[in-house]
Amino acid sequence: MTTAVVLLAVSVIIFVMARLTGDPRLAILDDHFTMEQYEEVGVVLGLDKHPIEQYFIFMKSVFKGDLGRSIKERRPVKDVIWERIPATLHLGLVAFVFSVLVGVPLGVLSSVKRGSILDQIGKFVALIGQSAPSFWLGIMLIFLFAVRLEWVPPSGRGDWNSVILPAITLGWFSVAANLRLVRSAMLEVLDSEYIKLSRAKGVPGRTIIWKHALRNAMIPPLTFAGVTLGAMITGSLVAETVFAWPGLGQLAVQALQASDYPLLQGIVIIFTIMFVVASLLVDMLYVYINPRIRYS
Numbered sequence: 548m549t550t551a552v553v554l555l556a557v558s559v560i561i562f563v564m565a566r567l568t569g570d571p572r573l574a575i576l577d578d579h580f581t582m583e584q585y586e587e588v589g590v591v592l593g594l595d596k597h598p599i600e601q602y603f604i605f606m607k608s609v610f611k612g613d614l615g616r617s618i619k620e621r622r623p624v625k626d627v628i629w630e631r632i633p634a635t636l637h638l639g640l641v642a643f644v645f646s647v648l649v650g651v652p653l654g655v656l657s658s659v660k661r662g663s664i665l666d667q668i669g670k671f672v673a674l675i676g677q678s679a680p681s682f683w684l685g686i687m688l689i690f691l692f693a694v695r696l697e698w699v700p701p702s703g704r705g706d707w708n709s710v711i712l713p714a715i716t717l718g719w720f721s722v723a724a725n726l727r728l729v730r731s732a733m734l735e736v737l738d739s740e741y742i743k744l745s746r747a748k749g750v751p752g753r754t755i756i757w758k759h760a761l762r763n764a765m766i767p768p769l770t771f772a773g774v775t776l777g778a779m780i781t782g783s784l785v786a787e788t789v790f791a792w793p794g795l796g797q798l799a800v801q802a803l804q805a806s807d808y809p810l811l812q813g814i815v816i817i818f819t820i821m822f823v824v825a826s827l828l829v830d831m832l833y834v835y836i837n838p839r840i841r842y843s
Contacts, residue, residue, distance in 0.1 A: 554819060558609070561815040562602050609816065615809035619802065624813035628795065632817070634704055635794035638787070639780035641714040646721035646775065651768065653722075654729025658737065659756060669726055676723025685716040685789035702791040717786040721775045728771055732764035773829025777822035 572588045589595045593604060608615060614624035657669030692712060693701035699708045736742060737760055745755050787796035795814050802810040 553823060554816075557815065557819045558606060559602070561812050562605060605812070614813035614816070617802075617807055617810040619805040619807040619810065624810050627798070627810060628813055628817055631793060631795045631798050634792060635780060635783060635787075635796065637704075638710060638713055638717065638783055638792055638794060639776070641710050642718035642779045642783075642786075643721070643772075643776050645714050646718035646725055646779075647772065649718075650722040650725025651729050654726040654768075655733055655756065655761060657726065658730045658733035661734065669730065673723040673726045676719050676726075679719070681716055681720065681785045682789055684719060685712070685786060688712045688716060689790070704793055713783075713786045713790040713792050716789065717779055717783055721771075721779070724771060724775070725768055728768045729761075729764065732767050733760060736760045736764045769829060769832060773826050776829070777825035780818075780821050780825065 572585055572594070586595070593601055596604070605615070612625070614628070616622065617624050617627050620627050653669050653672065657666045660666050689701045689712060692698050699711050700706070701712075703709060737756075742755060742760060783792070783794060784796035784799060786792065787794045788800055791797070795818065799811060799814045801807075802814065
């Protein structure tokens with residue numbers, strides 16, 4: 548029920564906001580169009596009808612799996628989106644894996660070595676990660692590793708190494724957030740009585756930290772991971788624009804610039820579905836991480 552309400556609310560918001568981006572007829576017609584041509588294009592696009600009627604026509608088409616035709620591309624929206632989805636999923640998943648594999652271990656080590664140099668380095672990484680703008684970080688990475696060192700390509704989607712810089716740019720904020728969340732949760736768990744009892748019984752330190760403490764500290768980071776996974780897949784606009792990555796984020800910018808509202812509506816709907824699915828997957832993982840959690 549909640550999912551249906553979210554999708555409905557998003558459909559209304561994007562329907563209204565897309566039409567505030569500009570008149571798509573002006574992008575189709577040349578500078579010397581007549582009012583007759585203007586009105587004819589409006590009829591073809593369905594803009595001659597009342598906005599409420601346009602919305603219901605739009606929703607009826609969506610339920611049938613028809614997202615309309617792109618004004619800029621002049622072909623079905625679903626075909627245009629389908630071509631770009633693999634690139635967005637590729638970038639989003641690599642960035643997510645990077646944020647988890649780097650952020651979680653750093654958070655654990657920072658909590659175990661509380662007050663040490665390693666902990667201070669972790670705090671510094673978290674501070675930089677959450678304060679540096681994504682577009683600035685992307686440009687700096689391009690300048691250093693692509694222009695100066697020539698280790699990786701500066702833009703585009705080509706060989707396997709072309710995803711490294713955009714994935715770091717997209718995932719760096721989440722690395723910092725994961726580090727801080729895991730550190731805070733681990734500090735709370737490490738001070739609990741059952742951890743002290745395990746140590747008193749002679750349980751190896753690695754087993755206590757990586758098996759018992761980390762598993763019980765994973766609920767807050769897992770909640771954030773669900774939001775992060777959806778956000779990385781749906782919020783890759785900046786990274787895709789900076790690195791000319793041919794995904795849905797770059798396509799959304801192009802649709803916005805061209806006032807291509809059918810394409811923009813379709814992209815946001817697909818983004819919303821991806822975000823909701825990611826959140827549902829995390830809810831399912833809760834039960835595995837903590838069997839005490841039950842859904843009625």
